[in-house]
Amino acid sequence: MSELLTLELIRAARERIRDKVTRTPVLTSDVLDGHSGASLFFKAENLQKIGAFKARGATNAVFSMSDAEAARGVVTHSSGNHAAALARAAKLRGIPAYIVMPNNAPKTKQASVARLGGQITFCEPTTAAREAAAEKLIAETGAQLVHPFNDYRVMAGQGTATLELLEDVPDLDVVMCPVGGGGLLSGTAVAAKGVKPGIRVIAVEPAGADDAARSFAAGKITPSSGPVNTIADGLRTVVGTRTFPEIQQHVDDIVTVSEGAIVQAMRALWESLKVIVEPSAAVPYAAFVERKVSLAGKRVGIIITGGNLDLDSLPWANTEVL
Protein backbone atom coordinates (compact mmCIF):
# COMPACT_ATOMS: atom_id res chain seq x y z
CA MET A 1 0.00 0.00 0.00
CA SER A 2 1.46 3.32 -0.97
CA GLU A 3 2.08 5.87 1.74
CA LEU A 4 0.20 9.03 0.95
CA LEU A 5 0.71 11.20 4.01
CA THR A 6 4.06 12.97 3.95
CA LEU A 7 5.94 15.60 5.91
CA GLU A 8 5.68 17.83 2.85
CA LEU A 9 1.89 17.66 2.91
CA ILE A 10 1.91 18.57 6.59
CA ARG A 11 4.30 21.48 6.02
CA ALA A 12 2.11 22.75 3.19
CA ALA A 13 -0.92 22.47 5.49
CA ARG A 14 0.89 24.53 8.07
CA GLU A 15 1.47 27.38 5.63
CA ARG A 16 -2.11 27.13 4.36
CA ILE A 17 -3.70 27.42 7.82
CA ARG A 18 -1.06 29.53 9.60
CA ASP A 19 -3.13 32.70 9.87
CA LYS A 20 -6.43 30.84 10.38
CA VAL A 21 -5.75 28.82 13.53
CA THR A 22 -4.13 29.56 16.88
CA ARG A 23 -0.50 28.73 17.55
CA THR A 24 -1.31 27.11 20.86
CA PRO A 25 1.03 27.30 23.87
CA VAL A 26 2.94 24.43 25.44
CA LEU A 27 2.13 23.99 29.13
CA THR A 28 4.19 22.31 31.83
CA SER A 29 3.62 21.37 35.46
CA ASP A 30 6.10 20.46 38.16
CA VAL A 31 3.37 18.45 39.88
CA LEU A 32 2.61 16.30 36.83
CA ASP A 33 6.32 15.86 36.15
CA GLY A 34 6.69 14.66 39.72
CA HIS A 35 3.85 12.17 39.41
CA SER A 36 4.93 10.83 36.04
CA GLY A 37 8.69 10.82 36.57
CA ALA A 38 9.04 12.34 33.10
CA SER A 39 9.26 15.90 31.76
CA LEU A 40 5.90 16.50 30.14
CA PHE A 41 5.15 19.16 27.53
CA PHE A 42 1.46 19.57 26.86
CA LYS A 43 0.49 21.06 23.49
CA ALA A 44 -2.71 22.83 24.51
CA GLU A 45 -5.03 22.26 21.56
CA ASN A 46 -7.93 22.81 23.95
CA LEU A 47 -6.96 26.47 23.53
CA GLN A 48 -7.25 26.08 19.74
CA LYS A 49 -10.08 27.70 17.75
CA ILE A 50 -13.36 25.82 18.46
CA GLY A 51 -11.59 24.28 21.47
CA ALA A 52 -9.94 21.38 19.67
CA PHE A 53 -7.17 20.38 17.24
CA LYS A 54 -9.90 19.54 14.72
CA ALA A 55 -9.75 23.19 13.58
CA ARG A 56 -6.46 22.34 11.87
CA GLY A 57 -7.59 19.48 9.64
CA ALA A 58 -10.92 20.98 8.68
CA THR A 59 -9.33 24.32 7.81
CA ASN A 60 -6.69 22.62 5.69
CA ALA A 61 -9.36 20.63 3.83
CA VAL A 62 -11.60 23.62 3.16
CA PHE A 63 -8.74 25.83 1.97
CA SER A 64 -7.30 23.03 -0.21
CA MET A 65 -10.43 23.02 -2.39
CA SER A 66 -10.67 24.86 -5.70
CA ASP A 67 -13.03 27.84 -5.83
CA ALA A 68 -15.49 25.85 -7.96
CA GLU A 69 -15.50 22.89 -5.56
CA ALA A 70 -15.68 25.11 -2.51
CA ALA A 71 -18.61 27.14 -3.81
CA ARG A 72 -20.95 24.15 -3.47
CA GLY A 73 -20.06 23.76 0.19
CA VAL A 74 -18.92 20.98 2.49
CA VAL A 75 -20.72 18.21 4.39
CA THR A 76 -19.91 16.07 7.37
CA HIS A 77 -21.79 13.52 9.42
CA SER A 78 -19.50 13.86 12.42
CA SER A 79 -21.27 15.37 15.39
CA GLY A 80 -18.26 16.32 17.44
CA ASN A 81 -15.48 18.85 17.28
CA HIS A 82 -14.95 18.19 13.56
CA ALA A 83 -18.43 19.56 12.87
CA ALA A 84 -17.66 22.83 14.63
CA ALA A 85 -14.26 22.96 12.96
CA LEU A 86 -15.76 22.43 9.50
CA ALA A 87 -18.47 25.03 10.11
CA ARG A 88 -15.87 27.55 11.19
CA ALA A 89 -13.57 26.86 8.24
CA ALA A 90 -16.48 27.11 5.79
CA LYS A 91 -17.53 30.41 7.35
CA LEU A 92 -13.98 31.72 6.97
CA ARG A 93 -14.08 30.79 3.30
CA GLY A 94 -17.63 32.06 2.88
CA ILE A 95 -19.14 28.75 1.76
CA PRO A 96 -21.98 26.63 3.19
CA ALA A 97 -21.32 23.84 5.71
CA TYR A 98 -23.98 21.13 6.00
CA ILE A 99 -23.69 19.25 9.27
CA VAL A 100 -25.54 16.00 9.88
CA MET A 101 -25.98 15.38 13.61
CA PRO A 102 -27.69 12.65 15.57
CA ASN A 103 -30.68 14.03 17.44
CA ASN A 104 -29.00 13.12 20.75
CA ALA A 105 -25.84 15.20 20.16
CA PRO A 106 -24.77 17.21 23.24
CA LYS A 107 -26.43 20.62 23.31
CA THR A 108 -23.06 22.40 23.66
CA LYS A 109 -21.90 20.86 20.37
CA GLN A 110 -25.17 21.76 18.63
CA ALA A 111 -24.92 25.34 19.85
CA SER A 112 -21.31 25.60 18.81
CA VAL A 113 -22.05 24.48 15.24
CA ALA A 114 -25.10 26.72 14.95
CA ARG A 115 -23.20 29.75 16.22
CA LEU A 116 -20.57 29.16 13.54
CA GLY A 117 -23.21 29.20 10.82
CA GLY A 118 -23.31 25.45 10.17
CA GLN A 119 -26.63 24.24 8.70
CA ILE A 120 -27.66 21.33 10.91
CA THR A 121 -29.70 18.35 9.69
CA PHE A 122 -30.74 16.08 12.52
CA CYS A 123 -31.09 12.32 12.04
CA GLU A 124 -31.48 9.16 14.08
CA PRO A 125 -28.33 8.29 16.04
CA THR A 126 -27.21 5.39 13.84
CA THR A 127 -24.34 5.22 11.38
CA ALA A 128 -26.72 4.24 8.58
CA ALA A 129 -29.02 7.20 9.19
CA ARG A 130 -26.10 9.62 9.33
CA GLU A 131 -24.57 8.35 6.13
CA ALA A 132 -27.93 8.39 4.36
CA ALA A 133 -28.59 11.97 5.46
CA ALA A 134 -25.15 13.06 4.26
CA GLU A 135 -25.62 11.31 0.89
CA LYS A 136 -28.94 13.05 0.43
CA LEU A 137 -27.36 16.46 1.14
CA ILE A 138 -24.53 15.77 -1.28
CA ALA A 139 -27.00 14.76 -4.00
CA GLU A 140 -29.07 17.89 -3.44
CA THR A 141 -26.28 20.46 -3.14
CA GLY A 142 -23.17 19.09 -4.80
CA ALA A 143 -21.30 19.77 -1.57
CA GLN A 144 -18.17 17.77 -0.83
CA LEU A 145 -17.86 15.35 2.08
CA VAL A 146 -15.00 16.19 4.42
CA HIS A 147 -14.48 13.07 6.47
CA PRO A 148 -13.40 13.70 10.08
CA PHE A 149 -10.25 11.59 9.73
CA ASN A 150 -10.08 9.35 6.66
CA ASP A 151 -8.98 12.23 4.40
CA TYR A 152 -5.35 13.15 3.66
CA ARG A 153 -6.08 16.88 3.83
CA VAL A 154 -7.51 16.42 7.31
CA MET A 155 -4.69 14.10 8.42
CA ALA A 156 -2.09 16.59 7.18
CA GLY A 157 -3.79 19.44 9.01
CA GLN A 158 -3.83 17.53 12.28
CA GLY A 159 -0.08 16.91 11.94
CA THR A 160 0.64 20.64 12.11
CA ALA A 161 0.23 20.63 15.91
CA THR A 162 3.28 18.39 16.16
CA LEU A 163 5.33 20.62 13.86
CA GLU A 164 4.68 23.52 16.24
CA LEU A 165 5.35 21.39 19.31
CA LEU A 166 8.74 20.31 17.95
CA GLU A 167 9.63 23.90 17.13
CA ASP A 168 8.91 24.92 20.72
CA VAL A 169 10.47 21.83 22.33
CA PRO A 170 12.90 20.35 19.81
CA ASP A 171 14.53 17.81 22.10
CA LEU A 172 11.58 15.54 22.77
CA ASP A 173 12.16 11.80 23.16
CA VAL A 174 8.52 10.80 22.73
CA VAL A 175 5.24 12.23 21.41
CA MET A 176 1.93 10.89 22.70
CA CYS A 177 -1.64 11.42 21.57
CA PRO A 178 -4.99 9.64 21.80
CA VAL A 179 -6.34 7.56 18.93
CA GLY A 180 -9.94 7.39 17.73
CA GLY A 181 -10.24 7.34 13.94
CA GLY A 182 -6.52 7.96 13.65
CA GLY A 183 -6.46 11.33 11.89
CA LEU A 184 -4.50 13.03 14.65
CA LEU A 185 -2.32 10.00 15.26
CA SER A 186 -1.31 9.57 11.63
CA GLY A 187 -0.56 13.29 11.29
CA THR A 188 1.34 13.31 14.57
CA ALA A 189 3.40 10.24 13.66
CA VAL A 190 4.33 11.38 10.16
CA ALA A 191 5.22 14.86 11.39
CA ALA A 192 7.25 13.63 14.36
CA LYS A 193 9.20 10.94 12.49
CA GLY A 194 9.68 13.26 9.54
CA VAL A 195 11.21 16.04 11.61
CA LYS A 196 13.04 13.81 14.08
CA PRO A 197 13.47 10.21 12.91
CA GLY A 198 14.64 8.89 16.30
CA ILE A 199 11.55 10.06 18.19
CA ARG A 200 9.07 7.53 19.58
CA VAL A 201 5.34 7.90 18.94
CA ILE A 202 3.00 6.27 21.45
CA ALA A 203 -0.78 6.34 21.08
CA VAL A 204 -3.21 5.78 23.93
CA GLU A 205 -6.74 4.46 23.60
CA PRO A 206 -9.57 3.72 26.03
CA ALA A 207 -9.77 -0.01 26.81
CA GLY A 208 -13.49 0.40 26.14
CA ALA A 209 -12.81 1.31 22.49
CA ASP A 210 -9.64 -0.64 21.77
CA ASP A 211 -9.94 -1.17 18.02
CA ALA A 212 -6.71 0.69 17.23
CA ALA A 213 -4.64 -1.31 19.72
CA ARG A 214 -6.14 -4.56 18.43
CA SER A 215 -5.70 -3.52 14.81
CA PHE A 216 -2.08 -2.54 15.47
CA ALA A 217 -1.39 -5.92 17.08
CA ALA A 218 -3.23 -7.88 14.38
CA GLY A 219 -1.80 -5.96 11.43
CA LYS A 220 -5.26 -5.31 10.02
CA ILE A 221 -8.29 -3.21 10.96
CA THR A 222 -10.03 -5.10 13.74
CA PRO A 223 -13.06 -4.15 15.82
CA SER A 224 -12.98 -3.47 19.56
CA SER A 225 -12.91 -6.42 21.90
CA GLY A 226 -16.39 -5.64 23.19
CA PRO A 227 -19.21 -3.11 22.83
CA VAL A 228 -17.70 0.37 22.61
CA ASN A 229 -18.11 2.00 26.00
CA THR A 230 -16.04 4.97 27.09
CA ILE A 231 -16.46 8.45 28.50
CA ALA A 232 -13.95 9.57 25.86
CA ASP A 233 -16.62 10.37 23.30
CA GLY A 234 -14.13 11.58 20.70
CA LEU A 235 -12.45 8.18 20.55
CA ARG A 236 -15.35 5.83 19.88
CA THR A 237 -14.72 5.59 16.14
CA VAL A 238 -12.75 2.86 14.36
CA VAL A 239 -9.45 3.60 12.59
CA GLY A 240 -9.78 4.36 8.89
CA THR A 241 -8.49 2.73 5.74
CA ARG A 242 -6.21 5.71 5.11
CA THR A 243 -5.13 6.36 8.69
CA PHE A 244 -4.35 2.78 9.66
CA PRO A 245 -1.52 2.20 7.14
CA GLU A 246 0.20 5.36 8.42
CA ILE A 247 -0.24 4.19 11.99
CA GLN A 248 1.18 0.75 11.16
CA GLN A 249 4.22 2.30 9.53
CA HIS A 250 5.04 5.19 11.88
CA VAL A 251 3.67 4.48 15.36
CA ASP A 252 5.78 2.63 17.92
CA ASP A 253 3.13 1.48 20.35
CA ILE A 254 -0.55 1.76 21.26
CA VAL A 255 -1.53 1.23 24.89
CA THR A 256 -4.99 1.13 26.48
CA VAL A 257 -6.29 2.73 29.67
CA SER A 258 -9.29 2.22 31.95
CA GLU A 259 -12.21 4.59 32.42
CA GLY A 260 -11.16 5.26 36.01
CA ALA A 261 -7.70 6.29 34.90
CA ILE A 262 -9.18 8.62 32.27
CA VAL A 263 -11.33 10.46 34.82
CA GLN A 264 -8.44 10.64 37.30
CA ALA A 265 -6.15 11.98 34.57
CA MET A 266 -8.72 14.53 33.51
CA ARG A 267 -9.02 15.88 37.00
CA ALA A 268 -5.25 15.94 37.49
CA LEU A 269 -4.85 17.96 34.30
CA TRP A 270 -7.57 20.43 35.34
CA GLU A 271 -5.96 20.89 38.74
CA SER A 272 -2.36 21.19 37.65
CA LEU A 273 -2.53 22.78 34.21
CA LYS A 274 -5.54 25.00 35.05
CA VAL A 275 -7.09 24.27 31.69
CA ILE A 276 -10.30 22.52 30.73
CA VAL A 277 -9.61 19.14 29.22
CA GLU A 278 -12.33 16.94 27.72
CA PRO A 279 -12.25 13.22 28.56
CA SER A 280 -10.70 12.17 25.22
CA ALA A 281 -7.89 14.65 25.77
CA ALA A 282 -7.00 13.15 29.15
CA VAL A 283 -6.39 9.70 27.68
CA PRO A 284 -2.61 10.02 27.07
CA TYR A 285 -1.93 11.23 30.60
CA ALA A 286 -4.08 8.35 31.88
CA ALA A 287 -1.31 6.04 30.65
CA PHE A 288 0.94 7.62 33.30
CA VAL A 289 -1.78 7.46 35.96
CA GLU A 290 -2.21 3.75 35.26
CA ARG A 291 1.51 3.06 34.77
CA LYS A 292 0.97 1.76 31.23
CA VAL A 293 4.15 3.48 30.01
CA SER A 294 7.68 3.55 31.42
CA LEU A 295 9.12 6.89 30.43
CA ALA A 296 11.04 7.94 33.54
CA GLY A 297 13.50 10.69 32.74
CA LYS A 298 12.19 11.14 29.19
CA ARG A 299 11.02 14.37 27.60
CA VAL A 300 7.50 13.66 26.42
CA GLY A 301 5.22 15.81 24.28
CA ILE A 302 1.50 15.21 24.77
CA ILE A 303 -1.25 16.60 22.56
CA ILE A 304 -4.13 17.87 24.72
CA THR A 305 -6.71 17.42 22.01
CA GLY A 306 -9.69 19.46 23.20
CA GLY A 307 -11.64 21.15 25.94
CA ASN A 308 -15.27 20.88 24.89
CA LEU A 309 -17.62 19.32 27.39
CA ASP A 310 -20.76 20.10 29.34
CA LEU A 311 -19.71 21.92 32.51
CA ASP A 312 -22.96 20.85 34.16
CA SER A 313 -22.05 17.18 34.20
CA LEU A 314 -18.47 16.71 35.26
CA PRO A 315 -17.53 13.07 35.77
CA TRP A 316 -16.44 13.60 39.37
CA ALA A 317 -19.55 15.54 40.40
CA ASN A 318 -21.25 12.56 42.00
CA THR A 319 -18.19 10.63 43.05
CA GLU A 320 -16.88 10.81 46.59
CA VAL A 321 -13.42 9.43 45.87
CA LEU A 322 -12.12 8.61 42.41
Add this chain to the structure above:
Amino acid sequence: MSELLTLELIRAARERIRDKVTRTPVLTSDVLDGHSGASLFFKAENLQKIGAFKARGATNAVFSMSDAEAARGVVTHSSGNHAAALARAAKLRGIPAYIVMPNNAPKTKQASVARLGGQITFCEPTTAAREAAAEKLIAETGAQLVHPFNDYRVMAGQGTATLELLEDVPDLDVVMCPVGGGGLLSGTAVAAKGVKPGIRVIAVEPAGADDAARSFAAGKITPSSGPVNTIADGLRTVVGTRTFPEIQQHVDDIVTVSEGAIVQAMRALWESLKVIVEPSAAVPYAAFVERKVSLAGKRVGIIITGGNLDLDSLPWANTEVL
Protein backbone atom coordinates in the same frame (compact mmCIF):
# COMPACT_ATOMS: atom_id res chain seq x y z
CA MET B 1 3.15 61.56 49.65
CA SER B 2 6.08 60.44 47.54
CA GLU B 3 5.50 57.90 44.81
CA LEU B 4 7.63 54.89 45.39
CA LEU B 5 6.56 52.43 42.74
CA THR B 6 8.19 53.14 39.38
CA LEU B 7 8.44 51.60 35.94
CA GLU B 8 12.14 51.10 36.64
CA LEU B 9 11.38 48.96 39.70
CA ILE B 10 8.98 46.87 37.63
CA ARG B 11 11.51 46.44 34.84
CA ALA B 12 14.14 45.39 37.36
CA ALA B 13 11.67 42.91 38.82
CA ARG B 14 11.09 41.48 35.38
CA GLU B 15 14.79 40.76 34.89
CA ARG B 16 15.09 39.36 38.40
CA ILE B 17 12.24 36.85 37.99
CA ARG B 18 12.46 36.21 34.24
CA ASP B 19 13.76 32.64 34.48
CA LYS B 20 11.76 31.81 37.61
CA VAL B 21 8.17 32.39 36.47
CA THR B 22 6.19 31.49 33.35
CA ARG B 23 5.78 33.93 30.49
CA THR B 24 2.06 33.27 30.28
CA PRO B 25 0.15 33.31 26.98
CA VAL B 26 -2.45 35.85 25.90
CA LEU B 27 -5.78 34.21 25.03
CA THR B 28 -8.57 35.53 22.83
CA SER B 29 -12.09 34.40 22.00
CA ASP B 30 -14.38 35.42 19.16
CA VAL B 31 -17.36 34.58 21.36
CA LEU B 32 -16.30 36.87 24.20
CA ASP B 33 -15.40 39.62 21.74
CA GLY B 34 -18.89 39.27 20.29
CA HIS B 35 -20.55 39.48 23.69
CA SER B 36 -18.48 42.42 24.91
CA GLY B 37 -18.28 44.41 21.68
CA ALA B 38 -14.59 44.92 22.40
CA SER B 39 -11.41 43.07 21.40
CA LEU B 40 -10.33 41.31 24.56
CA PHE B 41 -6.81 40.04 25.30
CA PHE B 42 -6.65 37.84 28.36
CA LYS B 43 -3.26 37.57 30.07
CA ALA B 44 -3.56 34.04 31.45
CA GLU B 45 -1.94 34.26 34.86
CA ASN B 46 -3.98 31.24 35.87
CA LEU B 47 -1.36 29.37 33.83
CA GLN B 48 1.38 31.01 35.93
CA LYS B 49 3.44 28.99 38.45
CA ILE B 50 1.24 28.13 41.47
CA GLY B 51 -1.76 29.04 39.30
CA ALA B 52 -1.76 32.78 39.98
CA PHE B 53 0.07 36.07 39.29
CA LYS B 54 1.15 36.06 42.93
CA ALA B 55 4.19 34.02 41.88
CA ARG B 56 5.59 37.22 40.37
CA GLY B 57 5.52 39.46 43.44
CA ALA B 58 6.62 36.83 45.92
CA THR B 59 9.52 35.75 43.70
CA ASN B 60 10.65 39.34 43.27
CA ALA B 61 10.54 39.92 47.02
CA VAL B 62 12.45 36.76 47.91
CA PHE B 63 15.14 37.34 45.29
CA SER B 64 15.48 41.03 46.26
CA MET B 65 16.70 40.07 49.73
CA SER B 66 20.38 39.94 50.69
CA ASP B 67 21.83 36.50 51.44
CA ALA B 68 21.96 37.33 55.15
CA GLU B 69 18.34 38.47 55.27
CA ALA B 70 17.16 35.58 53.14
CA ALA B 71 18.90 32.95 55.24
CA ARG B 72 16.51 33.57 58.13
CA GLY B 73 13.52 32.91 55.92
CA VAL B 74 10.25 34.62 55.09
CA VAL B 75 6.84 34.78 56.76
CA THR B 76 3.34 35.56 55.62
CA HIS B 77 -0.09 35.47 57.19
CA SER B 78 -1.92 35.36 53.88
CA SER B 79 -3.68 32.09 53.32
CA GLY B 80 -4.28 32.36 49.61
CA ASN B 81 -2.22 32.28 46.46
CA HIS B 82 0.45 34.52 48.02
CA ALA B 83 1.23 31.80 50.54
CA ALA B 84 1.86 29.23 47.82
CA ALA B 85 3.83 31.79 45.84
CA LEU B 86 6.03 32.66 48.81
CA ALA B 87 6.61 29.01 49.65
CA ARG B 88 7.63 28.31 46.07
CA ALA B 89 9.96 31.31 45.87
CA ALA B 90 11.58 30.40 49.18
CA LYS B 91 12.09 26.84 48.00
CA LEU B 92 13.74 28.13 44.82
CA ARG B 93 16.11 30.19 46.95
CA GLY B 94 16.61 27.39 49.46
CA ILE B 95 15.32 29.29 52.49
CA PRO B 96 12.48 28.58 54.94
CA ALA B 97 8.96 29.91 54.39
CA TYR B 98 6.71 30.16 57.44
CA ILE B 99 3.06 30.36 56.48
CA VAL B 100 0.37 31.33 58.98
CA MET B 101 -3.02 30.03 57.88
CA PRO B 102 -6.46 30.18 59.43
CA ASN B 103 -7.64 26.72 60.40
CA ASN B 104 -10.54 27.03 57.92
CA ALA B 105 -8.34 27.64 54.87
CA PRO B 106 -9.45 25.62 51.81
CA LYS B 107 -7.79 22.23 51.70
CA THR B 108 -6.48 22.79 48.19
CA LYS B 109 -4.56 25.85 49.36
CA GLN B 110 -3.19 24.00 52.40
CA ALA B 111 -2.03 21.12 50.21
CA SER B 112 -0.45 23.47 47.71
CA VAL B 113 1.62 25.25 50.38
CA ALA B 114 2.65 21.99 52.04
CA ARG B 115 3.72 20.46 48.73
CA LEU B 116 5.94 23.47 48.10
CA GLY B 117 7.73 23.00 51.41
CA GLY B 118 6.01 25.81 53.30
CA GLN B 119 5.95 25.34 57.08
CA ILE B 120 2.32 25.91 58.05
CA THR B 121 1.23 27.32 61.41
CA PHE B 122 -2.54 27.19 61.87
CA CYS B 123 -4.40 29.83 63.87
CA GLU B 124 -7.93 31.03 64.53
CA PRO B 125 -9.50 32.70 61.48
CA THR B 126 -9.23 36.27 62.74
CA THR B 127 -6.91 39.05 61.65
CA ALA B 128 -5.63 39.47 65.21
CA ALA B 129 -4.77 35.78 65.58
CA ARG B 130 -3.00 35.73 62.23
CA GLU B 131 -0.92 38.79 62.96
CA ALA B 132 -0.04 37.50 66.43
CA ALA B 133 1.06 34.15 65.02
CA ALA B 134 3.20 35.87 62.39
CA GLU B 135 4.79 38.17 65.02
CA LYS B 136 5.65 35.18 67.15
CA LEU B 137 7.31 33.41 64.21
CA ILE B 138 9.30 36.52 63.34
CA ALA B 139 10.48 36.88 66.94
CA GLU B 140 11.51 33.23 67.08
CA THR B 141 13.24 32.92 63.71
CA GLY B 142 14.27 36.37 62.55
CA ALA B 143 12.39 35.71 59.31
CA GLN B 144 11.13 38.66 57.29
CA LEU B 145 7.48 39.39 56.70
CA VAL B 146 6.56 39.53 53.01
CA HIS B 147 3.19 41.22 52.91
CA PRO B 148 0.85 39.98 50.16
CA PHE B 149 0.43 43.45 48.68
CA ASN B 150 1.61 46.36 50.82
CA ASP B 151 5.27 45.87 49.84
CA TYR B 152 6.99 47.63 46.93
CA ARG B 153 8.90 44.50 45.94
CA VAL B 154 5.62 42.61 45.66
CA MET B 155 3.85 45.45 43.84
CA ALA B 156 6.72 45.71 41.35
CA GLY B 157 6.63 41.98 40.73
CA GLN B 158 2.91 42.00 40.02
CA GLY B 159 3.43 44.76 37.46
CA THR B 160 5.58 42.48 35.32
CA ALA B 161 2.49 40.74 33.91
CA THR B 162 1.48 44.00 32.26
CA LEU B 163 4.95 44.54 30.79
CA GLU B 164 4.63 41.17 29.06
CA LEU B 165 1.06 41.84 27.97
CA LEU B 166 2.06 45.13 26.35
CA GLU B 167 4.96 43.43 24.58
CA ASP B 168 2.57 40.86 23.09
CA VAL B 169 -0.26 43.32 22.35
CA PRO B 170 1.29 46.80 22.16
CA ASP B 171 -1.75 48.63 20.82
CA LEU B 172 -4.08 48.24 23.80
CA ASP B 173 -6.47 51.06 24.66
CA VAL B 174 -7.31 49.82 28.15
CA VAL B 175 -5.96 47.44 30.78
CA MET B 176 -8.31 45.92 33.37
CA CYS B 177 -7.67 43.90 36.51
CA PRO B 178 -9.45 43.13 39.76
CA VAL B 179 -8.60 44.93 42.99
CA GLY B 180 -8.35 43.45 46.47
CA GLY B 181 -5.40 44.79 48.45
CA GLY B 182 -4.19 46.65 45.39
CA GLY B 183 -0.83 45.00 44.79
CA LEU B 184 -1.72 43.85 41.30
CA LEU B 185 -3.60 47.03 40.49
CA SER B 186 -0.80 49.37 41.52
CA GLY B 187 1.77 47.31 39.59
CA THR B 188 -0.52 47.11 36.58
CA ALA B 189 -1.26 50.83 36.57
CA VAL B 190 2.35 51.97 36.98
CA ALA B 191 3.55 49.53 34.31
CA ALA B 192 0.80 50.42 31.85
CA LYS B 193 1.04 54.19 32.22
CA GLY B 194 4.82 54.00 32.25
CA VAL B 195 5.04 52.10 28.98
CA LYS B 196 2.07 53.77 27.29
CA PRO B 197 0.97 57.05 28.92
CA GLY B 198 -2.30 57.29 26.97
CA ILE B 199 -3.63 53.92 28.10
CA ARG B 200 -6.62 53.71 30.46
CA VAL B 201 -6.50 51.53 33.57
CA ILE B 202 -9.83 50.32 34.94
CA ALA B 203 -10.11 48.20 38.07
CA VAL B 204 -13.09 46.04 38.94
CA GLU B 205 -14.18 45.06 42.43
CA PRO B 206 -17.02 42.96 43.86
CA ALA B 207 -19.84 45.17 45.16
CA GLY B 208 -19.67 42.97 48.26
CA ALA B 209 -16.13 44.19 49.02
CA ASP B 210 -16.16 47.70 47.61
CA ASP B 211 -13.55 49.39 49.78
CA ALA B 212 -11.30 50.28 46.82
CA ALA B 213 -14.12 51.91 44.83
CA ARG B 214 -15.22 53.84 47.92
CA SER B 215 -11.66 54.81 48.80
CA PHE B 216 -11.01 55.97 45.24
CA ALA B 217 -14.15 58.12 45.31
CA ALA B 218 -13.45 59.51 48.78
CA GLY B 219 -9.75 60.16 48.24
CA LYS B 220 -8.81 58.22 51.36
CA ILE B 221 -8.84 54.60 52.49
CA THR B 222 -12.44 53.83 53.36
CA PRO B 223 -14.04 50.55 54.44
CA SER B 224 -16.60 48.62 52.40
CA SER B 225 -20.18 49.83 52.46
CA GLY B 226 -21.33 46.73 54.31
CA PRO B 227 -20.04 43.44 55.70
CA VAL B 228 -17.57 41.94 53.22
CA ASN B 229 -19.39 39.20 51.35
CA THR B 230 -18.19 37.88 48.02
CA ILE B 231 -17.36 34.61 46.31
CA ALA B 232 -14.20 36.33 45.07
CA ASP B 233 -12.14 35.21 48.04
CA GLY B 234 -8.95 36.85 46.78
CA LEU B 235 -10.54 40.30 46.86
CA ARG B 236 -11.86 40.52 50.41
CA THR B 237 -8.91 42.55 51.70
CA VAL B 238 -8.75 46.33 52.04
CA VAL B 239 -6.37 48.43 49.94
CA GLY B 240 -3.04 49.19 51.59
CA THR B 241 -1.25 52.33 52.66
CA ARG B 242 1.35 51.81 49.94
CA THR B 243 -0.94 50.57 47.18
CA PHE B 244 -3.67 53.18 47.56
CA PRO B 245 -1.54 56.25 46.68
CA GLU B 246 -0.41 54.51 43.47
CA ILE B 247 -4.02 53.67 42.66
CA GLN B 248 -5.13 57.26 43.27
CA GLN B 249 -2.44 58.57 40.99
CA HIS B 250 -2.49 56.07 38.11
CA VAL B 251 -5.90 54.40 37.90
CA ASP B 252 -8.67 55.92 35.80
CA ASP B 253 -11.71 54.23 37.26
CA ILE B 254 -12.88 51.52 39.66
CA VAL B 255 -16.24 49.88 38.98
CA THR B 256 -18.11 47.29 41.05
CA VAL B 257 -19.95 44.14 39.99
CA SER B 258 -22.56 41.86 41.53
CA GLU B 259 -22.04 38.28 42.69
CA GLY B 260 -24.33 36.99 39.94
CA ALA B 261 -22.26 38.72 37.30
CA ILE B 262 -19.06 37.25 38.74
CA VAL B 263 -20.39 33.68 38.54
CA GLN B 264 -21.78 34.25 35.05
CA ALA B 265 -18.45 35.73 33.94
CA MET B 266 -16.54 32.84 35.46
CA ARG B 267 -18.60 30.31 33.55
CA ALA B 268 -18.32 32.28 30.30
CA LEU B 269 -14.54 32.35 30.64
CA TRP B 270 -14.39 28.60 31.33
CA GLU B 271 -16.55 27.86 28.32
CA SER B 272 -14.93 30.20 25.84
CA LEU B 273 -11.29 30.33 26.90
CA LYS B 274 -11.17 26.67 28.03
CA VAL B 275 -9.16 27.61 31.08
CA ILE B 276 -9.95 27.36 34.76
CA VAL B 277 -10.59 30.77 36.26
CA GLU B 278 -11.13 31.33 39.98
CA PRO B 279 -13.94 33.67 41.04
CA SER B 280 -11.65 36.64 41.74
CA ALA B 281 -10.18 36.32 38.27
CA ALA B 282 -13.59 36.57 36.62
CA VAL B 283 -14.34 39.95 38.19
CA PRO B 284 -13.04 42.17 35.34
CA TYR B 285 -15.02 40.30 32.70
CA ALA B 286 -18.07 40.59 34.98
CA ALA B 287 -17.99 44.32 34.26
CA PHE B 288 -18.81 43.46 30.63
CA VAL B 289 -21.46 40.94 31.64
CA GLU B 290 -23.13 43.59 33.77
CA ARG B 291 -22.54 46.46 31.32
CA LYS B 292 -20.57 48.45 33.87
CA VAL B 293 -18.07 49.56 31.24
CA SER B 294 -18.58 51.02 27.76
CA LEU B 295 -15.62 49.90 25.73
CA ALA B 296 -17.16 49.03 22.37
CA GLY B 297 -14.53 48.84 19.67
CA LYS B 298 -11.65 49.18 22.15
CA ARG B 299 -8.70 46.84 22.52
CA VAL B 300 -8.74 45.74 26.14
CA GLY B 301 -6.15 43.74 28.06
CA ILE B 302 -7.50 41.80 31.04
CA ILE B 303 -5.40 40.07 33.68
CA ILE B 304 -6.86 36.64 34.47
CA THR B 305 -5.38 36.52 37.93
CA GLY B 306 -5.62 32.87 38.95
CA GLY B 307 -7.16 29.45 38.58
CA ASN B 308 -7.07 27.95 42.05
CA LEU B 309 -10.36 26.69 43.40
CA ASP B 310 -11.98 23.54 44.69
CA LEU B 311 -13.27 21.61 41.68
CA ASP B 312 -15.74 19.81 43.94
CA SER B 313 -17.77 22.93 44.65
CA LEU B 314 -18.31 24.93 41.50
CA PRO B 315 -20.67 27.86 41.95
CA TRP B 316 -23.04 26.69 39.22
CA ALA B 317 -23.23 23.09 40.47
CA ASN B 318 -26.54 23.57 42.25
CA THR B 319 -28.01 26.30 40.13
CA GLU B 320 -30.48 25.51 37.38
CA VAL B 321 -30.13 28.80 35.53
CA LEU B 322 -27.64 31.49 36.42
